[in-house]
Amino acid sequence: MLENLKEEVLEANLDLVRHGLVIFTWGNVSAIDRASGRVVIKPSGVEYEALKAEDMVVVDLDGNVVEGSLRPSSDTPTHLALYRAFEGIGGVVHTHSTYATTWAQAGLDIPSLGTTHADYFHRAVPCTGDMTHAQIDGDYEAETGAVIVERFRGLDPLHTPGVLVKNHGPFAWGRDAHEAVYNATVLEQVAKMAFVTKLLNPTAGIDPLLVEKHFRRKHGPDAYYGQK
Amino acid sequence: MLENLKEEVLEANLDLVRHGLVIFTWGNVSAIDRASGRVVIKPSGVEYEALKAEDMVVVDLDGNVVEGSLRPSSDTPTHLALYRAFEGIGGVVHTHSTYATTWAQAGLDIPSLGTTHADYFHRAVPCTGDMTHAQIDGDYEAETGAVIVERFRGLDPLHTPGVLVKNHGPFAWGRDAHEAVYNATVLEQVAKMAFVTKLLNPTAGIDPLLVEKHFRRKHGPDAYYGQK
């Protein structure tokens, strides 16, 4: 079942290690087959070196395991909440990458301070607010997803393909698992550069027109970056 | 004698290099066989590239060398003090890893600022106070252990499996040598992230309930992370 997608999800999980975004088991990638509504996700707590495509777990959008002998990532309910709410996305990533996580720990949005950010994220990367005690004590991982979705009210998730969960870490997404990992890598890099920039110049900012220009170079009908 | 344990301790020492926690000879790992009360530890001042399992030194809990032609790590009395005081631990690590050491040099506990910390350390990673001149001039390495044990009065060492010795560096531990190194690696990572977070937002904090939630996801009867 979904063998190609399992391979893609395996490769995307291994890319987390290659891009330096995770140590140990601190991350997970999933992808969805929109036709069947099935989600393929990394099993919980398994070391990356040992991962095989057949270890990937298939769940439906309600979280029922459809195939696989291992337990899915404990973050699965968060992934599913994002797939249900953000229709255009095909892959989701969660990491504890160093700099993105520190912005989450600081409880701050990552401001757009340069064209590197604007090329991929149309707006500041938003940080969620505090979860309520009812959310923490309740269905925690599903509530984490709900908090993200709430934070994106009025934002286009494909134009700002990542979020910081306060005191936790980043989630990123994309049209497929590969693009989700790509965006998670960009997010880590812009998080690091925004940190250094803020130490160099606490009042640094950017002209909104420059943001718009760069975002439109890569997105939408007038994009002209790459080979089309 | 204890050949399997020697192999484990050798591998754990080499993992310090693989995880980027030590350069030169700046670290050591030991493990205890609780049945016999024997401790296996790295020899003093030997380069990691040259280490072999048979170089590992076996000592008893009073520090007498039971087997081995090399001198044990100069930090052996500190390790032994921890094994005597913390009954549940099976492995101990000492490093001078960069960020954990800087918190020790700053004389500050590493505050819990995120779920990455809470997943492994129930509380702030404590920093010891200044040693007295009698302690420094006395049986220094044993006194270092005494200062750590004193600092952990009222704390569960397996729930907060690491400490900063002021102006010196971190010790970490776990149920075995492998877990001790794992915890030392996490300690370095949370130390780095706490440093960056404090520069981004000096007043950053975390809801204690969120700490509790994450710690219980991985520890205790209600844990649900991993494959059990």
Add this chain to the structure above:
Amino acid sequence: MLENLKEEVLEANLDLVRHGLVIFTWGNVSAIDRASGRVVIKPSGVEYEALKAEDMVVVDLDGNVVEGSLRPSSDTPTHLALYRAFEGIGGVVHTHSTYATTWAQAGLDIPSLGTTHADYFHRAVPCTGDMTHAQIDGDYEAETGAVIVERFRGLDPLHTPGVLVKNHGPFAWGRDAHEAVYNATVLEQVAKMAFVTKLLNPTAGIDPLLVEKHFRRKHGPDAYYGQK
């Protein structure tokens, strides 16, 4: 056409990855054949691992594609503006390298604070001012080049072979593609060291005579560094 130059430009592009200056497709190198006025440049948005010499695109100084089936880098008009204005240069590099980009995001010149900087950059590495809305909405990449050239009025581009485009990132250049990449690497290193220096000592400065001494050790008639 220009097969040797294509090889040089390919190697210089791959060196960006080897020197840690770029991830993904975030950089480009070009070189000019002054005799023919042809410029060889990386194609737009192609991953470095997949690049071959024959993928390099040949354009004239007005930006017309003379040879090549791929689209040239979207930054081509900036490169061309530099070749037209700075007669002595033979290679141009653009990256989003971490520390140079953060100075650009901070909108600050990188001050000369040591001999490492002075050995390669005679002056502070200048940061351009804000682009006007007409420039952003107009022929943006060509205008980026114009802003750089404007900023270098009165400066010798071969004595200060790099610039920060505000809120964007660095461009560097040299007598050929190899030297341009070399200078881009130095620029990243001095950017990092200037950042750390400013945090250690916000009032740090350098004696202008020491700058002059070091620059003249490596440049001009009295140079005595290297094997000549």
Add this chain to the structure above:
Amino acid sequence: MLENLKEEVLEANLDLVRHGLVIFTWGNVSAIDRASGRVVIKPSGVEYEALKAEDMVVVDLDGNVVEGSLRPSSDTPTHLALYRAFEGIGGVVHTHSTYATTWAQAGLDIPSLGTTHADYFHRAVPCTGDMTHAQIDGDYEAETGAVIVERFRGLDPLHTPGVLVKNHGPFAWGRDAHEAVYNATVLEQVAKMAFVTKLLNPTAGIDPLLVEKHFRRKHGPDAYYGQK
């Protein structure tokens, strides 16, 4: 002539790259044969990948080339000044390693803030003062050596085996070339840790007795670290 020493100096130069202390040609190591008063040093401006033992240049203590077809490092007069003034040393290293160089650019001594520092450097790593214009315009590299020697008046160079030349970078030394590189590596690491410590706690300090204790663990008649 001095073939073994040439091999040692070659290896020590290559170790600069392995330890991440230099890029390009930004460093040099020498060693002295005290019996003959001959110094073996890296040639100027040659890439490390291309270096061979026979490229090493042999000079006397007055700087005359005794053997070798290449020009010796431009920093040779500084090395020679150190060999003439510091009788116990056998190897000298110069680098532009990132964090040590930033303390030099900041014009600040690296304070002893922990046992990592005290294990190798008995005191703060001193930073020289500004050179006079006569020194800069005169025999610059020899004057650089003179400034270092002046700064060490009253200090034991083997107990504090390194220095920061203001606005330039570190020199380190040891009983031979290998130990000099070792000390240069330690210097870079303590420079980084002191930087982070000062950001975490600007008033961080250390008990002088703890410094003394750690220094004596590794140096002098009561040393008990290592295998003797």
